Amino acid sequence: METTKDIAIGKSFNNWIIINKLGEGGFGSVYKCQNTIDPTQFAALKIFCQDNDALTETKIIRKLEHNEGVINMIECGYSDFGYIMVMDIHGINLKVFKEKLPEHHFTQDTSLRLLLRMIKILQFIHKEGIVHCDIKPSNFVVKGKEDIVLIDFGIAEYYQDQFGNKTNRKEHRGFRGTLQYASVNAHLGKPVSRTDDLVSAFFIYFENILGTLPWNSLTDSPQQICEKKIQFKESGIYKYTQIQMPVINSFQTIIENVDATEPSYTFIMNKLSSLFVEQHIPLIPIFNEKELSILPEEEDYCQYRTVPSTPKNCKLKKINQIDEAQSVESQNTTSYLDDLFKTMKEQLPSFHPLPKISSFVSKLKSNDFNLPFGL
Template sequence: MKQLEINKQFVTQKKISQGSFGIVFLGIDQKNGNQVAIKVEKPENEHLHSIDKEVEILSRLSNIKGVPQIFYYGWEDSYNVIVMELLQKDLASILKQRKKMCLKSVLQLSIELVQILEEIHKQGVLHRDLKPENVMLDDNNKVYLIDFGISKIYIRKNGILIPFKDRVPFIGTSRYASIAAHKGFELGRKDDLESMLYVMLYCFKGNLPWQNIKHVPDDQRTQKIGEIKENIAVKELFKDLPTEFIKIYEYLKRLTYASEPDYNSIVKLIQQAAQHANIIMDHKYEWDSQLANLDKNMNRYGSLQTEELPLKQFEKFSSNLNNCNNLVAQTPSRFNQLYPPTTKQESQQNSNSIYGSGHQNISIFNSMGIIYQRSLEEISEELQDSIPDELKSHNQIYLQTLPEQLKKPKLFFKTTQFDEDDEQVKEDNLLFEKYRSLSAQQTTIFQNHKK
């Protein structure tokens, strides 16, 4: 598709995604330079007026948090388009990288989704297509629901629900659709919540029991998935999840089409699950935490550890330092095997992480377990530069570095006689070159801190 200029303000750039009814492009607002999302209806679907229906629903939901804002809609070069707020991070893309999510993330997402669905339902709208691709997060981890293309207004102008029907065509995504959708029933508010539970279950486990069904014709697959959902034991379905999820699921199955769900009680049950699991709901997610850890550990040498290390751990490292001379008792071939394994301390930190995973410290010299305690004056003098103001409050800084012996390999790696095979260890110039290059990185780190 050629580049479109919409309303002499918005310009399409590249395709982001494509669905059954339209194509979503990354766009630019030429007035302020901000990025936007531009949804273009496929010409072959113009008779369905999906964009017009979505605009009607989004206009009704314009004041609800968790629903993207509309900037413009109309026709441009014979295309029906809608310009919306851009949200670049969706659950599907996160799951492609991570495969699954920890319990904390699932609980936090569940609460926000229940609250958004409650507000949407109050405005008389059913989403009817909850799936990871339609759940987005902004830079502050605020949750949004997108794609109201097959959503429906279920309340008439007089405030009465549209009548219940059966034998209606299946609508939604079969993997996450409610049991009622598979049976051909008119969907209600409970069905959005049931779909939300399937999405959260998928996020936690990375798969669902009805995925990858074999030896079933395509035209029978949707029906077969519905049968599995209806017959599977609830305890088996929510295995490894808090029992509160079972209570919510069984409660939703008892509701009828016209029932109004008790959203507040559902949120309280999720909060109770977090309490029982000793999880703090602080709107932080494991993918953001690990990005921060990655940034912290990016520098392989001279990375500042401003938190105090326990005394016993420091004594352990000091002991390792005193035993550093034992390195000369190893053959040259073994020097090539000095890889940086994860220390016991790091392993414990990773296993105890509230997010269930963490990044290993990737210091080249971590295999020696050497951490020096250096005063600010010593570091400043060695770098010939001042210490940044934000670090002056620390009396001591723990700095991963090399001992003096390795800084001057000529004094340390003298010709050494071995008992077993009389091999000799010569000066380790390679190690010296590594130290020199990493020392330059250390200077750069402090300059960045100063900036």
């Protein structure tokens, strides 16, 4: 049985053929794939390292997939190279999108619309008894330039069962999530709650509008990041004039009621909705024309991450740049050999490449291997 690391471009799963790698992490690898029956259909194919991780995530996504704000699963199952999940493929994530903008931040209106959409998505998954546990910009991808979709439920959990009873979740389990966007509770090792998901969404809003967060430069010090977040939520937030008071009030409300049975979704939505009315902000589209002009075509920028950005995973590559470099080298070499054979045929009409050379070139063109030497 092959492992995830052995997966090669061109292999198939059911009616899907792998085209290229999009990302990898502690839970597995994600590839872009193409439907062999309908070549116009593309998808994201995730190969898990552990079957237990796969079964948990696929079960959660299957429960949530009827909502437009959650990634849709096309199919899943076992293969010769591990458990596989095929999902819809969308555009760049919000982190990459923000970095592409000239000012490296979204406008106030766009930031507010994104926050409202994120809260609606979270309200839905929370209603289904699930907490995401890793809300961050790179886990929201752009869908058709008009919406966003939440992806990567690798560490998501059930906080209650189908009957509304709380599930047994281990206390003081250690940090889980992404340092920059995790709540203070997550830093303390407590089970992530619905409120903690909402806090992370507000952190995304603050970063979208400010361009950065006060603790983003402290990536190597979880303790200092936690202390900065405590200062920020207690008083530091008020010094940023770009953040409107209804947003601050909403944020303060959820952190003050962290142990509430039900987060104050209605209060938050009402506060944010009042801003749209008072300032004549349109609810749609989410992104303005200037921001949309930054986006390339979807098939050119699809990116997925399959693991939270915890310290132990911070060195993982998002994109397999070595494979890309080797692919370019192979294409250049193939072109060189084609030109060489063409020239030889013109100068020597009786010239025919030896069978072994022809076989070598065929394999090279199909990317079965890369040359161990330069030409």
